[in-house]
Amino acid sequence: MTNSIHDMGGMHGFGPVEPEPNEPVFHAEWEKRVLALQRAMGATGLWTIDGGRASLENLPPLAYLGASYYKRWFLGLERRVVSHGLVGEDEITAGRVLRPGIRLNRKMTLEDAKRSAFANFDRPAPGPARFRAGDPVRTKNINPPTHTRLPRYARGKLGTVEAVRGCHVFPDTAAVGAGENPQWLYAVVFTARELWGEEADSSIKVSIEAFEPYLLPA
Amino acid sequence: MPANDPHDHGSELSEMQLRVKALETILTEKGYVDPAALDQIVENVETKIGPHIGARIVARAWVDPEFKRRLLADATEAVNSVAGFDPISSHLVAVENTPQTHNVVVCTLCSCYPWSVLGLPPVWYKSAPYRSRTVIDPKGVLSDFGVTLPAATDIRIWDSTAETRFLVLPMRPPGTDGWSEEQLALLVTRDCMVGTGLPKSPEQNKPGAP
Numbered sequence: 001m002t003n004s005i006h007d008m009g010g011m012h013g014f015g016p017v018e019p020e021p022n023e024p025v026f027h028a029e030w031e032k033r034v035l036a037l038q039r040a041m042g043a044t045g046l047w048t049i050d051g052g053r054a055s056l057e058n059l060p061p062l063a064y065l066g067a068s069y070y071k072r073w074f075l076g077l078e079r080r081v082v083s084h085g086l087v088g089e090d091e092i093t094a095g096r097v098l099r100p101g102i103r104l105n106r107k108m109t110l111e112d113a114k115r116s117a118f119a120n121f122d123r124p125a126p127g128p129a130r131f132r133a134g135d136p137v138r139t140k141n142i143n144p145p146t147h148t149r150l151p152r153y154a155r156g157k158l159g160t161v162e163a164v165r166g167c168h169v170f171p172d173t174a175a176v177g178a179g180e181n182p183q184w185l186y187a188v189v190f191t192a193r194e195l196w197g198e199e200a201d202s203s204i205k206v207s208i209e210a211f212e213p214y215l216l217p218a
Numbered sequence: 219m220p221a222n223d224p225h226d227h228g229s230e231l232s233e234m235q236l237r238v239k240a241l242e243t244i245l246t247e248k249g250y251v252d253p254a255a256l257d258q259i260v261e262n263v264e265t266k267i268g269p270h271i272g273a274r275i276v277a278r279a280w281v282d283p284e285f286k287r288r289l290l291a292d293a294t295e296a297v298n299s300v301a302g303f304d305p306i307s308s309h310l311v312a313v314e315n316t317p318q319t320h321n322v323v324v325c326t327l328c329s330c331y332p333w334s335v336l337g338l339p340p341v342w343y344k345s346a347p348y349r350s351r352t353v354i355d356p357k358g359v360l361s362d363f364g365v366t367l368p369a370a371t372d373i374r375i376w377d378s379t380a381e382t383r384f385l386v387l388p389m390r391p392p393g394t395d396g397w398s399e400e401q402l403a404l405l406v407t408r409d410c411m412v413g414t415g416l417p418k419s420p421e422q423n424k425p426g427a428p
Contacts, residue, residue, distance in 0.1 A: 009326030009377065011350040017362040018347070019409070023340050025264055030238040035263065035338075036256035037242060044250065049381075053328055069329065069344045074238060087244055095240035101248025108251070113258035120307040121381040149379045151326050153353060165309065165382055185380050196354055203372045206353050209380035 002148045005061035010153040031070040038073050043108035046084050050175035054147040055079050123182035125167040135161045136218040147175035150214045157194050158218055163187040170211055184212040268337035271303055272385055273406035277399045280390040306334035314387045319372045322413030323384040324352040330378035332385050336408060363414045386413045393420045
C-alpha cells in the first residue's frame with residue numbers, strides 16, 4: 001500500500017528525536033537472529049527488496065507503530081514465508097515443523113555469507129534519459145494502491161533535476177512481481193517553500209531520488 | 219514512552235525470543251537457512267561493518283585532495299579503492315558540507331542507511347520522530363542533537379527514497395593542521411556522517427573530555 005503509515009515525511013506529533021549515547025549494535029539477542037534470517041531468506045530470491053518493504057507497509061498501522069524495527073522485520077518475514085508457501089500458517093501457530101520444506105533454487109551458504117556483498121540495482125538502460133541535470137520537473141500526483149517510492153509530501157511538486165543516477169530496478173513493479181522494469185533515476189531537489197508553503201524556511205532544500213515515471217517536464 | 223520505543227517490555231522480549239527461535243528452527247529444519255550462515259551474517263554486522271569505515275574515508279578525504287575529488291565524483295569507486303574493507307556495491311553518494319551548506323540524510327519511507335560504510339543504523343534513525351520531522355523541521359531535529367548551525371548556513375536534506383545511499387563529508391575541524399589520517403579519523407563520529415552531528419574538535423577528543 002502506498003498511502004500507509006510508513007510514509008511519515010512531514011507528519012507531526014511523534015515527539016523529539018531521542019539519541020541514545022553509546023548505543024549498542026543490537027538491544028536483544030533475538031534482533032540479531034531476525035536480521036540474519038531476513039538477509040538469508042532474502043538471498044533465496046523468492047522476493048525482491050521492494051516486495052519485502054511492501055510487506056512491512058501492509059502491516060496494520062497500529063501494528064506498524066507499535067512494533068520496534070526488528071519486530072516489524074520479523075512480522076513481515078513471517079507474512080512472506082507464509083504467503084510464498086514456504087511455511088504453513090499452522091506451523092507458525094504450532095511453532096514447529098509439521099511437514100517437509102519445499103525445494104529452493106538458492107540458499108545462502110556460509111561462503112556466501114562471508115562475502116557480505118551488497119546487492120546492486122544498476123541495470124542497462126532501455127532508452128535515453130528523458131531529463132538532464134538542471135531541468136525543471138513536476139512530480140506526478142499519484143496514489144497507487146500498491147508500493148511506490150514517491151513520498152506523499154513530494155507529490156505534485158515543482159523541483160529541479162540535480163543529478164542523473166543511472167538506470168535502476170523500478171520498485172513500483174518489482175514489489176508486485178511485475179518485473180525489474182528498469183527506469184532512469186534522478187536526484188530531484190525542492191525548496192522547503194514548495195513542499196511546505198510560504199511560511200517555510202527559505203534556507204532549507206529537500207531532495208528525493210525520483211524514478212522517471214514519477215516525473216513530468218515543467 | 220514513544221510507541222516505537224526499542225526497549226521492549228519484559229513480556230514482549232521473552233515473547234519475541236520464543237517466536238524468533240521458533241521461526242528460525244522451522245526455517246532451518248525445512249532446509250531454507252544454514253545456521254552457520256546466520257551466525258556469519260551476525261558476525262559481519264557486529265564486527266566488520268561500522269562507522270570506523272566511514273571515518274577512515276572522511277579522514278582520507280580531509281588529507282588527500284585527489285581522493286576527495288574521486289569521493290565526490292563516485293563514492294563507491296573511491297571507497298572500493300581503499301584497502302582493508304570488503305568491496306561495496308551500493309550506489310554510494312558523498313555529499314560535502316561547506317560553510318554555505320549543511321547536509322542531513324534521512325529515509326522517510328523506511329530506514330535506508332549506508333550500511334556498507336556506517337554499519338547498522340541507530341534506533342533514532344529508524345524512529346518515527348526522525349523520519350517524520352527531518353524533512354519539515356530539520357533545525358528542530360538538529361537541536362534535538364544539540365547542533366546549532368550558523369544562521370548563514372543553508373540546510374539540504376537527502377531523502378533516501380531509492381537504492382542510492384548517502385555519506386556526509388563533514389568539514390575538517392579547525393586546529394588539526396598537520397594531523398595524520400589516523401588521528402583525524404578519531405574526530406569523525408557516526409552522527410557527523412549522517413549530518414545530525416559535527417566532528418569532534420581536538421579538545422573534545424582529549425581523554426576525559428565529555
